[in-house]
Amino acid sequence: MDVNFSQALARFAEEVGCRIACFDTLDSTNDTAREIFYEAGDVILAEHQNQGRGQRGNHWESRSGENLTFSVVLCPSFLRAEHQFSLSKAVALSLTDAIESYGLSTKIKWPNDIYLEDKKVAGILIENDLTGSYIARSIIGIGLNVNQCEFDASLPNPSSLSEALHGSVDRVDLFKRFYWALSRRYGMLQQDDFETLDRDYLAHLYRLNQEYSFKDGASGALFLGKISGVRPSGALCVKHKNGGEREYLFKEIEYVIE
Numbered sequence: 001m002d003v004n005f006s007q008a009l010a011r012f013a014e015e016v017g018c019r020i021a022c023f024d025t026l027d028s029t030n031d032t033a034r035e036i037f038y039e040a041g042d043v044i045l046a047e048h049q050n051q052g053r054g055q056r057g058n059h060w061e062s063r064s065g066e067n068l069t070f071s072v073v074l075c076p077s078f079l080r081a082e083h084q085f086s087l088s089k090a091v092a093l094s095l096t097d098a099i100e101s102y103g104l105s106t107k108i109k110w111p112n113d114i115y116l117e118d119k120k121v122a123g124i125l126i127e128n129d130l131t132g133s134y135i136a137r138s139i140i141g142i143g144l145n146v147n148q149c150e151f152d153a154s155l156p157n158p159s160s161l162s163e164a165l166h167g168s169v170d171r172v173d174l175f176k177r178f179y180w181a182l183s184r185r186y187g188m189l190q191q192d193d194f195e196t197l198d199r200d201y202l203a204h205l206y207r208l209n210q211e212y213s214f215k216d217g218a219s220g221a222l223f224l225g226k227i228s229g230v231r232p233s234g235a236l237c238v239k240h241k242n243g244g245e246r247e248y249l250f251k252e253i254e255y256v257i258e
Helices: 003-016 029-033 081-100 161-165 171-190 194-203
Strands: 020-026 043-049 068-074 107-109 113-116 119-131 134-144 211-216 222-230 236-240 245-248 253-255
Touching: 003 020, 003 171, 020 029, 029 043, 029 068, 029 134, 068 171, 081 107, 081 113, 081 119, 081 134, 081 171, 081 194, 134 171, 171 194, 194 222
Parallel strands: 020 043
Antiparallel strands: 043 068, 068 134, 107 113, 113 119, 119 134, 211 222, 211 253, 222 236, 236 245
């Protein structure tokens, strides 16, 4: 790991009063973040993950030293389990806030991938531990393509901030922008400001109210529909062209992106 990079993050951690643990290689930052001595606000960052994972159990591919792959520990014991998708919204919006501060326009591909036009620049994997009806601990795993410009040909539609900006991005600066944005969005959760989170998430929702092809996750059948919104539970609402509206949970529907 670049010494200047890790030292800059260490100075930032001292400034905000958290721990940022930097590693050259880990199996998974989310797994490491589960260690009990990591507290709320702490960050585990690795330049390479042997078993980095994304949504649907996919592997997250990232070149060492070019991107940001990390996990943030949160302890939202005030948040009821039924509102856990609001935490997902807050994290996704923190990424859009940080990226858009560079003058880019982002979209959130439900449930929580971050897109620039039709290309994916970031993914989120949130793992929650519950105590009764509340969330005791959350591990927020994030993979953000920053300066990588060449990707595995098997990946469907990757991109990076440097490709969009036509120049390299300071990873420390980007991380700071994200961390401050997360602090602000997390504060909205603490204040029960679900209205703002819902509004901003919907404003960024990829392909909202536009007719596109989708694939039914169970049957594999293709159909035309329009995304009309997202329920508080996190279910995606889609109006079918042939009539009726259905709600889909994670893995029950797939986007068709060419």
